[in-house]
Each structure stands twice: as C-alpha cells, then as structure tokens.
Amino acid sequence: VTARRSTGESTGTYARIYAVVRRIPRGRVATYGQVARVAGLPGRARQVGYALAALKPSTAVPWQRVVNAAGAISLRTSGGGVSQRLLLEREGVRFGAADRIPLEQFGWRPRR
DNA sequence: ATAATGACTTTCA
C-alpha cells in the first residue's frame, strides 16, 4: 500500500499480471511470455518481470512459478534464485539436467 | 517533460 499511488496501479498493467500469476496452479510453472500473453499483453514479457520485481516479499502472488522461456529461473541476473528453486521443488516441480524445468511436463497450460 | 534501467522473448548465425 505504499508504492501504489505512484501511478494509480489500480487500473495498471501490474494488476492484470498478478491476476494471471495467481491462476498458475501449484506444481506448474509458466513463462513470462506466457503470462503476458494470457494477461492480454502480448510481447510485453519484460513488463511481467518488472511487475514481479515490484512485488513485496509478503505478496500473495506465486511469482516463484514464473520462469523464463528456457524454463530456468531468472532472478535479477542470478542470485537468490537458489531459494526459488527450492520453493518450486517443494511444490512438486522437478528440474532437468541443465537446471531447467521441462516446460513440456511442468509448463502451465492455460485454457484459452 | 526526457533519459536510463530492466525477474524477457524471439530470430539469425
């Protein structure tokens, strides 16, 4: 409730993104592009990442289920992604060989 | 108002 007033995000882009991220079922992951697309913002994958970056640590949005197109965790160009990985594994998501998640298996399949 | 930044994606070699 702090930084919301800056741009009146009530009608902002972030709200939509969060709404979509919340729809990601447990044990599944979605890519930024996927979220953007479902949120009605095709091609704006980057903004999705910023929206998640703007989240508070105690947010109710399962941002941890959002990964990059390679199925790998991208958190501020490396860093705390390790914790993130544990969270995902805890939800049942398994990582592949190159520390990537097989999107064909764990990728979220939104209903068009 | 402009300028710089950035949890990305896709295409081509």
Place this chain on the structure above:
DNA sequence: TTGAAAGCCATTA
C-alpha cells in the same frame, strides 16, 4: 548447442 542483436514499453530518476 551457444551467442549476439533487435524489439517491447512501464517504472524510476
């Protein structure tokens, strides 16, 4: 398979 470049545009300073 990896690497480099262009595109997208909201947020922040």
